[in-house]
Every structure is written in C-alpha cells, then in structure tokens.
Amino acid sequence: MTKLIDQAFDLAKQRFAAVGVDVEAALAKLDQLPVSMHCWQGDDVRGFENPQGALTGGIQATGNYPGRATTAVELRADLDKALSLIPGPKRLNLHAIYLESDSPVERNEIEPKHFSNWVDWAKKNRLGLDFNPTCFSHPLSADGFTLSSANPETRQFWIEHCQASRKVSASFGEQLGTPSVMNIWVPDGMKDLTVDRFGPRQRLMTALDEIISEKLNPQHHIDAVESKLFGIGAESYTVGSNEFFLGYATSRQTALTLDAGHFHPTEVISDKISTAMLYVPRLLLHVSRPVRWDSDHVVILDDETQAIANEIVRNDLFDKVHIGLDFFDASINRIAAWVIGTRNAKKALLRALLEPLDQLRKAENEGDYTLRLALLEEQKSLPWQAVWETYCLRNDVPADAGWITDVRRYEQQILSQR
Template sequence: MNPMIETAFGLAREQYAALGVDVDAALEQLAKIPVSMHCWQGDDVQGFEADAGDLTGGIQATGNYPGKASTPAQLRQDLEQAMALIPGAKRLNLHAIYLESAEPVARDKIEPKHFAGWVDWAKRQQIGLDFNPTCFSHPNSGDGMTLAHPDESIRRFWIDHCKACRRISAYFGESLGTPSVMNIWIPDGMKDLPADRLGPRQRLVAALDEIISEPFDEAHHIDAVESKLFGIGAESYTVGSNEFYLGYAATRDVALCLDAGHFHPTEVISDKISAASLYVRHLLLHVSRPVRWDSDHVVLLDDETQAIANEIIRNGLLERVHIGLDFFDASINRIAAWVIGTRNMKKALLKALLEPIDALRQAEQQGDYASRLALMEESRSLPWQAVWDYACAREGVPVGATWLAKVKEYEAEVLSRR
C-alpha cells in the first residue's frame, strides 16, 4: 500500500478516536453493507426479450453514448468491470426483461430457467441478486394500466407475470443463500383528471393480494412495493401513491420501496425512513438523483444522499433497509455512471459510520443544541477521505479518480468495438 495513504489513514484514525469513533470498526462494517446495483444502467432499460419493443411506461433514457450492452454476456462483462472499481459488498438488481431465451417467452410464462445464466454468474461473483417484474414496454401496458386495469384479461396477464417473477426471485435467494428483494412498480395512472380514483385502487389491492398469496421463505424472497407521485402520461393520477403503498406494506407485512425521485421536488426520502420504519419491517431504497422531477440522474455525494445514509446508520436500520440504486443515463459512459453512483453511496455510508453519533446523542439528550450543531458541522471537515482511500487501497480498488483511467482503457478496448 502507498505509504502516504497509510500515514494519512493513521492520522485520521487518531483524530476520529479523539471523538470516540472506532475507525476500524467502521471499515469492517462498511465492507459488509451491500449496495444493489441496477442492471438497466448498462443498456438503457432495453432488456433482452426476443421481441423487445419501444421503452414505454413513462420511462425515458436520454442520450446515445456509444458502447451499450446488447447481449447478456456484454452486460455481465460491463458489470464485472464496474464492480472491480467499487469497494465493499455488491448485489445486482435485475428486471424480468433481462431473461435469456433463444425463443420469445411471454412475460406471464417466464421461469427460473430463463435466469440460470445470471445465477451462475452471481455465484462466480459471490453476490446476491434482486428482482423486478417488468410492467411496462409491452402491448398490455400500452394504455397506462396494468395491475389496476379494468379489463380482467389484461389484469390477469400482469398478475400471472408478477407471480412468475416471485418464483424466480425465490429461486435467486435459494440458489445464492441471500434473500432476493423483489420490487413491484407499475406505471398505472391517468394523464388527466379521473372520475373514479377508488376503483383502480380497489383492483390493485385485489391483484397484489393474489400475487403475494403463494408463501415463500423470507430467507429466499422478500416482496416490496414502490410508490410514485406522478409519471409521464400519468400526470394527474397515480394509482400506486405513497399513501396507498405505505398502507399496503404496513397491513400486508411487505417491504416498502422509497425512491428518491418519486416525490415532490421539496420532499426527501431521508425523512421518511424513520417514520416508515415504525410500521414496516423492511424498507427498500432506490437511491437516485431527481432533477426537478423524476429524472433519475447519477447519484452524487450530495446532502440528500448523505442524509439517507445517516438515517440508516443513526437509527440502526442496516438489517431492515435494503439499499439499491436506480438511475439510467445514456449520455455518458455507462460504466462510469455505475462507478460514480455506487462509490458515492458507499462514501455516504462510510461518512455516516464515522459520525460521532454518541456525542451527538448526548448533546441532544442534554438539550445542548449548540454543541449538537457544532459537532455536526465539524464532522463535515473530518478526514473521512483518508479513511475512504485506505478502504479502497486495502481491497485493491483504485484510489481517488484513478479508476477513470481503467474505464477509459475498457472503453477503448471493448466498448468502442461494439
């Protein structure tokens, strides 16, 4: 290891120790916190269906940066390159459209065998897999309704799709020895004002209840549901609102997914974590970066990303919060997007682990709010970067921005030839 990195780390460890922070314990904990990277950053949410159509459901991946993956092998190769540049535990989050089959397979007929290649790869990488039904970009979602559709036959198609996905998710968990979190998000809503807001929600409740009726061992599979304030084509009414899914998760004992881009621009999910944790056992986070509205930009090490990490660590929720990412930027190198976003989430977790939380709590309990504020602000200037560099070097991951050279090299040798 570079002696300068070791020296800087030693000085940082002493400075943190003076505030009662055990840096070595923080590093050990950081290495074990998995962040679930999303496969769809690598190919702009296209997937590998034999009869794949246009991207719909209010989802847009803008940009045409060259080199995107067009086969499962290419996507896995790109993921391996990205993961090699990120320290600590990782997972991969798959959508149902990333199946592998030489023949077209209807979404309500997909099976574990169509994802066996992903499981074999995950075993080699020693990572867990998470999963999502794909309730968009399909003829049966063309009018903006899926599980809440008034047509029973269309609703049945999506119910059966989600049921099939749960079996695949349980297969992931059983095969890999770590539970797969399967998140249900649907685009259902209306562009203009509806006359009936209740009916679609009644249909959605009934559909979800049927979907989760087949029991699975929680050691293999965890159900999650994801809300949204609005979407493109669903600006006036979203069936699966925050209130709807918070109530559903609390009454059905499933996980609640909080997506950083799915709320009003003045709302943040960091404040929702502690509140929802009182009523919901498991939380799934989709850490993203909204710009104005739900634009899913690459995650930054900004105030909200840090606040999300702080809330998880301060409240001891690591065993109950599953951290995933959700962004897709087709205007920049896609591997760089993964690395920037995932490393930033890891940095935020490290900074949270290095916070002098005991001193902060003591000041708060004593009503000494000046000391609390002072400690919070001084913590921003503590040498966390030296600890981060040491964590990267210890795992053989590039330190600082040196990872970018690896991405450029890969782009020249692999991406540019596609």
C-alpha cells in the same frame, strides 16, 4: 502513493479516535452493507426480450453515448468492469426483461431457468441478486394500466407475471444463500382528469393480494412495493400513490420501497425512513438523484444521499433496510455512471459510520442544541477521505479518480467496437 495513503490513514484514525470513533469498527460495519447495483444502467432499460422496442411507462433514458450493451454477455462484461472498481460488498438488481432464452417467452411464463446464466455469474462474483417484474414496455401496458386494469384478462396477465417473478426471485435466494428483494412497481395512471380514482386502486389492491397469497420462504424472497408521484403520460393520476402503497405495505407487512425521485420536489425520503420503519418490517431504498423530479441522474455525494445514509446508521437499521440504486444516464459512459454512483453511495455510508454519534446523541439528549450543531458541522471536516482511500486499497480497487483510466481503456478496447 500507497505510503502516503497509509500515513494519512494513521493520522485519520487518531483524529477520529479523539472524538470517540473507532475507524476499524466503522470499516468492519461498512463491509456488512451491500449496495444493490441496477443492471438497467448498462443498456438504457432495453432488456433482452425486445431490445429494439420503445421504452414506456413514464420512463425515459436520454442520451446516445456509444457502447450500450446489447446482449447479456456484453452487459455482464460491463458489470464485471464496474464491479472491479467499486470496493466492498455489492448485489445486482435485475428486471424480468433481462431473461435469456433461445425463443420468445411471454412475461407470465418466465421461469428460473431463463436467469440461470445470471445465477452462475452471481456465484462467480459472490453477489446476491434482487429482482423486479417488468410491468411496462409491453403491448398489454399500452393503455397505461396493468395490475389495476379494468380488463380482467389484462389484469390476470400481469398477476401471473408477478407470480412468476416471485418464483424467479425465490430461486435466486435459494441458490445464492441470501434473500432476493423483489420490488413491484406499476406505471398505472392517467394523463388527464380522472373520474374514478377508487376503482383502479381497489383492483390493484386485490391483484397484489393474489400475487403475494402464496407464502414463500423469507430466507429466499422478500416482497416490496413501490409508490410514485406521477409519470410521463400519467401526470394527473397515479394509481399506486404513496398513500396507497404505504397503507398496503403496513396492512400486509411487506417491505416498502422509497425512491428518491418519486415524491414532490420538496420531499426527501431520508425524512420518511424513521416514520415508515414504525409500521413496516423492511424498507427498500432506491437511491437516485432527481434533478427535475424523477429524472434519475447518477448519484452524487450530495446532502440527500448523505442524509439517507445517516438515517440508516443513526437508527441501526442495517438488518431492516436494503440499499439499491436506480438511475440510467445514457449521456455519459455507462460503466463510469455505475462506478460513480455506487462509490458515492458507499462513501455516504462510510461518512455516516464515522460520525461521533455518541457525542451527538449526548448533546441532543441534554438539550444542548448549540453543541449538536457545532459538532455536526465540525465533523464534516474530519479526514474521512483518508479512511475511504484505505478501504479502497484493502479491496484492491483504485483509491482515487484513477479508476477512470481503466474505464477509458475498456471503452477504447471494447465499447468502441460495438
């Protein structure tokens, strides 16, 4: 098998060289593009604060596939298995509810020490960590409002939670030597007709200003803010709309998060990247698959995933765009979901790096749109899969669907015993 892959790779390099693509340079660049996996796929967004509590905030994890992680030790073991089957650089994205403590800790009192095991694990695996305050699934979010709440005590609680989260995030960056991107998303909104749309947004803006008022070292911590169209239970009014957070990120020069499922069904975030980059210093992309709006299905190698990767590569945004995944499917093996989604995100990046970009740009600049379309279509048939398989072998992971055998074995030996 290895010999066949080597032969195919040699032929693929020649094919790509014929259209001006340096395959080895593309692979070297791919090794500089980490994808941040999301911890919440492994336990259906339960966390360890109150793992039996109800999931709220317009979020749903559907399915009851056996083997869900119920402790941090189990979750890290599952992540270890997934990471061993995915080539190239990775990161891990944590939510605040994945803290570890022998006694209950209120969210506005979380500290770096509550995530020390995660840092040790990240060091062992040579991973960077990213972070999120968890502004949902809590008694003080039950009425649908957190940072925009009209109740000053409620609002202050969530401000303090986000402030504490920033310190946790900065500690990650300081200890691991790579900045942690901390994303703020709030579920705030109303189910039915809303009279006062201005007041909650004004309060949200003021709260966010208070949260980010303390300047943190950008080598350790990056602030990001995320919009949403609507959520279950907030169908009529979302405080943190696209317009709100685009304006906020632009005026405060924070990073802006674009989630593939947070817009109208006919909108795609790939088209928003070039516009947003004119106004904000950085982007965080939540790559997902919104089958029916924000349903967060496992990422596949579809047109939008490829278009997102193309925008990053074509516009040389490697140092300005952070790539994260955001899906949670409880209807299939959760480790397989991680592996499928992350491998597909990396495949899309590789395919983008293997585009004959010089030829495409030349045709476009010369107004030869016929040639541009022909080249775009013909390059889809170039042997990128042979390059991918070699990349996998170089990273000591299965080159084809053989990784599912490892997952099945782990399921029989570990997951089935839970």
